[in-house]
Amino acid sequence: MSLHLDPPWLAYDLGAPHQVLSWAPYRPGFQTARRILWRQVRNADLPADLDVPRWLAQQLGTQEVVCMLTSRDLRAHSTARACVEGITVEAVATVGLSNSEQVGHRLDRSGRDWDREVAPARFGTINLAVKLGAAMSQTGLLEALSIATQARTAAILTARHPLPDGSGHATGTGTDCIAIAAPPGAQDYAGLHTPLGEALGRAVYTATLAGARDWQATIGPASGG
DSSP: OEEEEETTEEEEEEEEEEEEEEOOSBSOEEEEEEEEEEEEOOGGGSOTTOOHHHHHHHHHTTOOOEEEEEOSOGGGOEEEEEEETTEEEEEEEEEOOTTEEBTTBOOOOTTOOHHHHSOGGGOOOEEEEEEESSOBOHHHHHHHHHHHHHHHHHHHHHHTOBOTTSSOBOSEETTOEEEEEEOBOSBOOOOTTSHHHHHHHHHHHHHHHHHHHHHHHHTOSSOOO
16 A cells, blocks of 8 residues: 655555545546545635636646545544455544534534634544455445445444434534545445455455544544534
8 A cells, every 4th residue: 555645645555546436526537547536625725716627637737636625633644454365455534523414414513613723633534545455346436435424323332423413323423524436347346245355345444444443542522513
């Protein structure tokens, strides 16, 4: 795994151009990229009238990368690797839970001044980059993304992170992002019954849970939300 930390950037070098599927603010959807980046920001960096995709594109120039935004301290990134029947999956996660939510339950955060009320170290969201050691079709990559999302959610449920209104436990945050990468190929399946699905789920679950545990140990169990 090749990671390079140079705040406010974290770069994950995939080693060769891969197809990448994400909803990242820079080059979302299906793209070809060799690197997946994180850009650390604060709310003050992103005023309401800012065209964020354009701003990020100006930061990156013409680089053929995929880039996510996070308010989590990039030094707190976590990694995991899993291998099942010769198929290897790597996962890199930055996990912050300051704006945690439970799916189907939306907290009222209107009027909240995050920059004044929340210390910089307590900002965070969940951003994941995943590299599959199998050549995938676009259909297969879509299924793999669903497995990664399931694994992330399972990890956050295991962490039992309470919502600030006491109504339950988080399943994620309001600004999560996942970027999943694989060489182009013909494999259409990545479900839970496959070796790839098992390795994918294990790597993402492990990296996400480690990040959540680190947040809870260093920031505290409260969401800050």
